[in-house]
Structure formats: structure tokens, C-alpha cells
Amino acid sequence: MNDSYSEDIGLLFPVLITDTSGYDRDSNRINNIKLYSKIKSSDAQASDDKTLDLSINVRGVDVSGSGVLIQYKTTQWINEETGSSIKPSTVAEKSEPAGTIEDYTFVRTTTSNNGASVNHYFRYTPRPKYSLITEMRILLT
Numbered sequence: 001m002n003d004s005y006s007e008d009i010g011l012l013f014p015v016l017i018t019d020t021s022g023y024d025r026d027s028n029r030i031n032n033i034k035l036y037s038k039i040k041s042s043d044a045q046a047s048d049d050k051t052l053d054l055s056i057n058v059r060g061v062d063v064s065g066s067g068v069l070i071q072y073k074t075t076q077w078i079n080e081e082t083g084s085s086i087k088p089s090t091v092a093e094k095s096e097p098a099g100t101i102e103d104y105t106f107v108r109t110t111t112s113n114n115g116a117s118v119n120h121y122f123r124y125t126p127r128p129k130y131s132l133i134t135e136m137r138i139l140l141t
Contacts, residue, residue: 033053033055072093072116073116073118075119078120078122104124105122
């Protein structure tokens with residue numbers, strides 16, 4: 001019996017490029033990136049340290065003579081009264097619309113000066129839960 005489990009997962013994380021010597025303008029790629037990972041597990045055989053050599057395809061960026069700027073937008077949905085998150089934030093090339101959230105009313109959207117962070121504020125307004133109760137009266141005459 002095989003007790004091992006394997007699954008591919010996608011990880012998203014912001015990247016800050018501080019050295020553009022690996023940038024290839026013709027292929028629009030950044031080459032020679034080192035990614036260091038460390039996995040710890042209670043099973044010693046599952047623990048692992050790795051160094052990976054990567055390349056990144058450049059999209060949604062502004063490339064200039066001074067370097068490569070990769071801009072991602074963080075979108076958050078926030079309870080106006082408590083300041084807590086209503087749903088998980090997203091990080092993508094474009095910000096997300098406010099949309100609608102059950103039991104919340106949209107209040108406003110704020111954007112940071114550099115446009116990298118968008119916060120949608122909502123007020124908690126629970127809708128009453130109605131139940132239908134019928135009453136029958138029988139009149140005896």
C-alpha cells in the first residue's frame with residue numbers, strides 16, 4: 001500500500017526585481033531567478049530544502065531603461081465598523097469590483113495614491129429572517 005500523497009498547487013506571490021541584468025527584452029522574460037524553498041514536516045523524509053532556477057514571463061508591466069516594474073493590485077473587502085476582512089483579499093494585475101455581499105451594504109471604495117491597493121468598504125446590515133405564521137380563528141355562533 002502506498003501512503004504518499006502528491007498534489008500540484010499554484011502559489012501566487014508578489015515579485016520585486018532589483019537587478020535587471022537577467023531581463024531579455026526580445027523574449028520579454030526575466031531569467032536567472034533563484035527561488036529558495038524549505039518544507040518542514042513531522043515526517044523527516046518529507047522535509048526538503050531546494051533551490052530552483054526560474055524564469056518569469058513579463059506581463060502587465062512597464063519596462064524602462066531603469067528596470068522592470070511589476071505592479072499587482074491588492075483588492076480587499078472590509079467591514080467599515082470593525083475594520084476586519086469580509087472575504088479573502090485578491091492580488092492580481094487588475095483590481096476587483098466591489099460587487100455585492102449578502103447581509104452587507106456597499107459604502108465606498110478607496111484607492112491608494114499609487115493605485116496598488118483598492119479597499120471596498122461595506123456596512124453590516126443583516127436582513128431580518130422572516131417566518132410565516134398563519135393564525136386561524138374559528139368563531140362559533
